[in-house]
Amino acid sequence: MLSTENAVVVKSSVTSSLKAASDVEAFKIESITNVQLQQIVNLDQGDPTMFEAFWKKVGEDLKTTIYGWQSLSYFANGKSCCWFMEPKLEQEIKILHNLVGNAVVEDRHVVVGNGSSQLIQAALYALAEPLNLPNPVSVVSATPFYSCYPQITDLVRSGLFKWEGNAYEYEKEGAYIELVTSPNNPDGEMRGPVVNRAKGMVIHDLAYYWPQYTPITSPADDDIMLFTVSKCTGHAGSRIGWALVKDEAVAKKMVKFIEINTIGVSKEAQLRAATILEMISHGTSSDINNFFQYSHSVMAQRWTKLRDALSLNNNHLLHVPRFPLHYCNFNRDFVQAHPAYAWLKCPPGINLEKILNEEKVRTRGGASFGCGPEYARVSMLGRGEDFDLFMMRLPKILELLASSN
Amino acid sequence: MLSTENAVVVKSSVTSSLKAASDVEAFKIESITNVQLQQIVNLDQGDPTMFEAFWKKVGEDLKTTIYGWQSLSYFANGKSCCWFMEPKLEQEIKILHNLVGNAVVEDRHVVVGNGSSQLIQAALYALAEPLNLPNPVSVVSATPFYSCYPQITDLVRSGLFKWEGNAYEYEKEGAYIELVTSPNNPDGEMRGPVVNRAKGMVIHDLAYYWPQYTPITSPADDDIMLFTVSKCTGHAGSRIGWALVKDEAVAKKMVKFIEINTIGVSKEAQLRAATILEMISHGTSSDINNFFQYSHSVMAQRWTKLRDALSLNNNHLLHVPRFPLHYCNFNRDFVQAHPAYAWLKCPPGINLEKILNEEKVRTRGGASFGCGPEYARVSMLGRGEDFDLFMMRLPKILELLASSN
Numbered sequence: 001m002l003s004t005e006n007a008v009v010v011k012s013s014v015t016s017s018l019k020a021a022s023d024v025e026a027f028k029i030e031s032i033t034n035v036q037l038q039q040i041v042n043l044d045q046g047d048p049t050m051f052e053a054f055w056k057k058v059g060e061d062l063k064t065t066i067y068g069w070q071s072l073s074y075f076a077n078g079k080s081c082c083w084f085m086e087p088k089l090e091q092e093i094k095i096l097h098n099l100v101g102n103a104v105v106e107d108r109h110v111v112v113g114n115g116s117s118q119l120i121q122a123a124l125y126a127l128a129e130p131l132n133l134p135n136p137v138s139v140v141s142a143t144p145f146y147s148c149y150p151q152i153t154d155l156v157r158s159g160l161f162k163w164e165g166n167a168y169e170y171e172k173e174g175a176y177i178e179l180v181t182s183p184n185n186p187d188g189e190m191r192g193p194v195v196n197r198a199k200g201m202v203i204h205d206l207a208y209y210w211p212q213y214t215p216i217t218s219p220a221d222d223d224i225m226l227f228t229v230s231k232c233t234g235h236a237g238s239r240i241g242w243a244l245v246k247d248e249a250v251a252k253k254m255v256k257f258i259e260i261n262t263i264g265v266s267k268e269a270q271l272r273a274a275t276i277l278e279m280i281s282h283g284t285s286s287d288i289n290n291f292f293q294y295s296h297s298v299m300a301q302r303w304t305k306l307r308d309a310l311s312l313n314n315n316h317l318l319h320v321p322r323f324p325l326h327y328c329n330f331n332r333d334f335v336q337a338h339p340a341y342a343w344l345k346c347p348p349g350i351n352l353e354k355i356l357n358e359e360k361v362r363t364r365g366g367a368s369f370g371c372g373p374e375y376a377r378v379s380m381l382g383r384g385e386d387f388d389l390f391m392m393r394l395p396k397i398l399e400l401l402a403s404s405n
Numbered sequence: 406m407l408s409t410e411n412a413v414v415v416k417s418s419v420t421s422s423l424k425a426a427s428d429v430e431a432f433k434i435e436s437i438t439n440v441q442l443q444q445i446v447n448l449d450q451g452d453p454t455m456f457e458a459f460w461k462k463v464g465e466d467l468k469t470t471i472y473g474w475q476s477l478s479y480f481a482n483g484k485s486c487c488w489f490m491e492p493k494l495e496q497e498i499k500i501l502h503n504l505v506g507n508a509v510v511e512d513r514h515v516v517v518g519n520g521s522s523q524l525i526q527a528a529l530y531a532l533a534e535p536l537n538l539p540n541p542v543s544v545v546s547a548t549p550f551y552s553c554y555p556q557i558t559d560l561v562r563s564g565l566f567k568w569e570g571n572a573y574e575y576e577k578e579g580a581y582i583e584l585v586t587s588p589n590n591p592d593g594e595m596r597g598p599v600v601n602r603a604k605g606m607v608i609h610d611l612a613y614y615w616p617q618y619t620p621i622t623s624p625a626d627d628d629i630m631l632f633t634v635s636k637c638t639g640h641a642g643s644r645i646g647w648a649l650v651k652d653e654a655v656a657k658k659m660v661k662f663i664e665i666n667t668i669g670v671s672k673e674a675q676l677r678a679a680t681i682l683e684m685i686s687h688g689t690s691s692d693i694n695n696f697f698q699y700s701h702s703v704m705a706q707r708w709t710k711l712r713d714a715l716s717l718n719n720n721h722l723l724h725v726p727r728f729p730l731h732y733c734n735f736n737r738d739f740v741q742a743h744p745a746y747a748w749l750k751c752p753p754g755i756n757l758e759k760i761l762n763e764e765k766v767r768t769r770g771g772a773s774f775g776c777g778p779e780y781a782r783v784s785m786l787g788r789g790e791d792f793d794l795f796m797m798r799l800p801k802i803l804e805l806l807a808s809s810n
Contacts, residue, residue: 047479055474062473066677068684069460071642074452074635114519114644114667121666125561148665155665156530157564230479237476237672239519260553260560261526262519262667266674267642272471279473 041389044362046185046340048381050302051234054294062279064272071267081248082255084264085112092277093227093242097219099281100292101329102209104221108244109251112265113258116207116228116241120152120179121261123203123224123243126253127177128160136162140170141179142194144186144343144369146205147377149179166370167194174199181205183214186369186377187321188339190214207231207241212295214337215328224250229273231340233280233291234381240265240273292330299338302380302387306342309394317401319345342378350404352376358400359393446794449767451590451745453786455707456639459699467684469677476672486653487660489669490517497682498632498647502624504686505697506734507614509626513649514656517670518663521612521633521646525557525584526666528608528629528648531658532582533565541567545575546584547599548775549591549748551610552782554584571775572599579604586610588619591774591782592726593744595619612636612646617700619742620733629655634678636745638685638696639786645670645678697735704743707785707792711747714799722806724750747783755809757781763805764798 055062076086089112094105113119128137139153143166153163164170167178180202182191193202204222208214210232228241245251258264280291310318323337344363346352351373353365366375378390460467481491494517499510518524533542544558548571558568569575572583585607587596598607609627613619615637633646650656663669685696715723728742749768751757756778758770771780783795 045479049477052474052477055472055477058473060472063470064673065468065470066673067460067465068463068467068681069457072454072457072460072639074450074641076642114671117665118667121561151665155662156526156534156561156566159562159564161561234477236479236668237481239667239669239671257560260522260556262523262644263641264644266519266644266671268469268471268673268677269671272673276473 038360039389040360040362041386041393042362043379043382043386043390044364046231046379046381048230048234048236048340049383050298050381050387051291051295052383054291055234058279062275064268064275066268066271071271074263076264076267076270081109081252082111084255084258085110086267086270086274089240089242089270089274089277092274092281095281096277097244100211100216101219102211102216103206103225103227103244104219105244108246109248111243111245111251111254111258112270113241113243113254114262114265115230115239116205116226117148117152118258118261119226119241119243119254120149120203120205121155122254122257123226123250124153124158124161124177125257126250127201127203127224128175129253130249131175133175136160138162138164138170138172138174138176139179140164140167140176140195141181142167142191144184144366144371144375145179146181146185147364147368170195175201177201177203179203179205181207182220183208183337183339186341186364187343188214188323188337188341189321190217208340210295211292211328211330212299213339215326215335216330217326217328223247229276231381233276234295235273235276238269238273240269296331296335296338299340299380300336303336303338303342305387305391306380309391312395313398315398315402315405317346317405318398338380340379340381342380344376344378346374346401347405348372348374350374350401355400355404356397359397361390361393361397443765444794445765445767446791446798447767448784448787448791448795449769451636451784451786453635453639453641453745454788455703455786455792456696456700457788459696460639463684467680469673469680471673471676476676479668481669481672481675486514486657487516489660489663490515491672491675491679494645494647494675494679494682497679497686500686501637501682502649505616505621506624507616507621508611508630508632508649509624510649513651514653516648516650516656516659516663517675518646518648518659519667519670520635520644521610521631522553522557523663523666524631524646524648524659525554525608525610526560527659527662528631528655529558529563529566529582530662531655532606532608532629533580534658535654536580538580541565543567543569543575543577543579543581544584545569545572545581545600546586547572547596549589549771549780550584550775551586551590552769552773575600580606582606582608584608584610586612587625588613588742588744591746591769592748593619593728593742593746594726595622613745616697616733616735617704618744620731620740621735622731622733628652634681636786638681639700640678640681643674643678645674701736701740701743704745704785705741708741708743708747710792710796711785714796717800718803720803720807720810722751722810723803743785745784745786747785749781749783751779751806752810753777753779755779755806760805760809761802764802766795766798766802 090110097103097105139161150163178193184191204225206225207228223246225244230236320342325334328335353376356363363376363378366372495515502508502510555568583598589596609630612633628651630649635641725747730739733740758781761768768781768783771777
C-alpha cells in the first residue's frame with residue numbers, strides 16, 4: 001500500500017539520517033511518521049475488517065474443520081427447494097433472526113447464495129423471467145443508491161432486466177423492480193419503496209439491518225429480503241448471503257439461477273458460516289463479550305470520533321447525516337444508528353472525493369450513487385489503523401475545503 | 406430415494422412374512438432385494454462421488470481447519486490480477502499441472518471461479534464485451550455438446566452473447582465463440598475447434614483432461630483453458646474451478662465478471678482445495694495409494710464391467726464408443742480412455758432415456774446434447790452401489806430394447 005512517493009522519502013531519510021547508531025531510533029520514528037503521512041488509506045470499499053479483534057479474542061474457541069471425505073457432492077439437502085443449502089446453515093440463520101428480531105423467518109423459504117450480489121441477480125431473474133416480456137423489466141432504486149446496482153443489473157446486458165436509475169424519477173408504465181436498501185448504503189437511512197405503482201415488484205436488501213448499525217425496531221416482513229454474513233459478522237471472504245422469500249415459486253426460480261450460474265454455493269463456506277452464526281446466537285465464553293455488544297461499541301466509538309472531529313469544523317463545511325434515537329428491541333434501549341458508511345457532504349461546486357484523494361484518503365464519490373460530486377462515501381468498516389489515519393488527516397481535509405470554498 | 410411403489414411392496418411383505426421371529430431375517434433379505442429392485446438409480450447428474458472411498462481412507466491425514474479470525478477480507482492477493490485468489494491455491498494449481506503434464510502454466514494468468522460454470526460465463530463476457538457489437542456474439546459447440554452450455558449462455562438473455570447451437574452447422578459471418586470440451590462431455594472424445602474461421606474465439610473446457618479419464622498425451626496450450634476440482638479430485642461441493650489464460654486483458658475481464666457476479670470466491674473453499682491439490686501432488690502416506698492410480702483403477706473397473714455386460718448383448722442393440730490406446734505421459738504406459746460418462750446408443754427410432762427410465766435408471770437423453778433420442782448419457786461418476794444397481798438392471802434393459810426393436 002506504500003506509494004512510490006513514500007519510498008523516495010524513506011530513501012532520502014536513509015542517506016541523511018544514518019550517521020551514527022544512535023540515529024537509528026530517531027530514523028525509525030521519522031520513517032514511521034513518513035509512512036503514516038504518505039500511506040494511502042483505502043476507505044472506498046466496504047471491506048468489513050473492523051471486527052477482526054473480536055474474532056482474534058474468540059481465538060481457538062471458534063474453528064471449523066473439514067475432512068477430505070466431506071461435502072464431495074453438489075447436493076446438501078434433498079428436502080429443501082434450495083438443494084445445495086446445508087441444513088445446519090438454514091437452521092442457524094433462522095435462530096439468529098429470531099434472536100435479533102430483525103426479520104420474520106416463519107414460513108419463509110431460505111435461499112443461500114454466493115454473497116448478496118449473486119442473490120440480487122437471482123431475485124431479478126426470478127421476478128423478470130416468468131413475465132416473458134419482449135423488453136427488459138426496468139430496475140430502479142432511489143438516490144443515493146448502492147453504487148454497484150447499475151453494474152450488477154447490466155453485467156451482461158440482460159434482455160430480462162435493465163437498470164433505469166433513480167426511482168424518484170421513474171415514470172414508465174408496466175412492470176418494474178425497485179431495489180430498496182434499508183438501512184441504506186450509502187446514507188444509513190431506513191427506507192421503503194418510493195415508486196409504489198401497480199405491477200411493481202420490490203427486492204429488499206437488508207444487509208445492514210443488524211443491531212451494530214441501526215436500532216432494530218421491528219422484524220422485517222417483506223416478500224424478498226436479502227442478508228449477508230459479510231456485513232453481519234464481518235466474514236466477507238466467505239461469500240455467503242441468504243434470501244428469505246415468501247413465495248415458493250420465486251424461491252425456486254432463485255435456486256434455478258444459482259444452479260445455472262455457479263451450481264450452488266461452497267459447502268465449506270456454508271459450514272463455517274453456520275458455526276459462526278451458532279457462536280453468535282448461542283453464546284459467549286466467559287472472557288469475551290457478546291458479538292453484537294462488541295460490534296455496536298466499535299461502530300459507536302468510530303461515529304463519536306467522527307462527529308467530534310467534524311464539530312471542530314466551525315465553518316460547517318463537512319456534514320454527515322444525523323439519526324434520531326429509536327427504541328431497539330434487541331438492545332432494549334433507545335439507540336442511535338451508527339451506519340456502515342459515513343455519507344459526507346460538502347458545499348456544492350466542490351469535488352469532495354478529489355479533496356479527500358489529495359490527502360490520500362480513497363473514498364467513493366457521489367456520482368457512483370446517482371448524486372453530485374459534493375458527496376462522498378467513507379467506509380466505517382475498515383481496520384482501526386486506517387480509520388485513525390483518516391481521523392488524523394481530517395483537520396487538513398477541512399483546511400483544504402475551506403480554501404476551496 | 407425410495408419410491409411410493411416400493412413402500413407398498415415393503416408394507417405387504419410386512420403383513421405376509423412376519424409370522425414368527427425366525428421370519429425376520431428372511432424378511433430383511435427380501436425387503437433389501439425389493440428396495441434394490443425398486444430404487445431409482447440417478448445417473449443423470451455428473452455428481453462425482455466415486456472417489457469417496459479414497460478420501461475416507463486418507464482420513465485424518467487430510468483436514469482443513471479455519472479459525473474465526475481468518476479470511477475476513479474480500480481480498481486475498483493484492484499482487485495478482487485475480488485479487489480474490491488465495492496465493493497458495495494458485496501455487497498448488499501450477500504444481501499439479503506441471504506434475505500431471507496436462508496444461509502449460511508458465512506465463513499464464515490463473516483466475517479462480519465458483520466452479521467452471523461461472524468461468525464459462527466469465528470467459529464469454531471477457532471475449533464478447535470488449536467487441537461492443539450491436540448484436541450478441543454467437544456461441545456454438547459441436548454436437549454432442551455439454552447439455553448445460555445452452556442454458557448457461559442464455560441464462561439472462563444476454564445482449565453480449567447468444568447460444569447458436571451445433572458448431573458443425575454454423576455458417577454466419579463475423580465474430581463467434583466456440584466452446585470446445587476435450588475430452589468431450591458426453592462422449593469422451595478428444596476434440597479441437599471445428600468452425601476454424603476468421604474472427605473465431607475459442608474457450609477450451611478441459612474439466613476431464615486428467616489421467617483417470619484419458620491418456621495425457623501432451624500439455625494443453627490453448628488461450629483459455631478451464632478446469633475444476635469437481636472432476637479432478639471429486640470435490641464438487643467446494644465449487645472451485647480455475648482458468649489458465651494467455652492474454653492478461655482477457656484474464657482481467659474474467660476477474661471483473663466474477664467481481665460483479667459474486668465478489669470473488671469463498672476463501673474457505675480455496676484454502677481447502679489448495680490442501681487437497683497439495684496432498685495429491687506431494688505425496689502418499691504409507692498406507693494409501695497415489696490418487697490418480699486409485700481414481701484410474703476405479704474408472705477402468707467400471708468401464709470393464711460395462712463393456713463386459715454389453716458384450717453379452719448378442720443383438721448389438723446397445724453401444725458405447727471405443728477408444729484407441731494412446732501413450733500417457735503421466736502413467737508412462739499405453740492406456741485407454743475411461744470417460745466420466747458412457748454415451749450409450751441404441752437403434753434409431755427408440756427413445757433410450759425412456760427405456761432406461763422404465764427400469765428406474767435416470768439418465769440424460771440425447772436431445773439435451775443436440776442429438777437424437779437413440780442416445781443417452783450415463784454418469785460413471787456416482788457411488789459404487791448405484792453403478793452396481795445399473796449393472797444389475799442392464800440385462801433387463803437389453804431385453805426391453807430387443808422387444809422395442
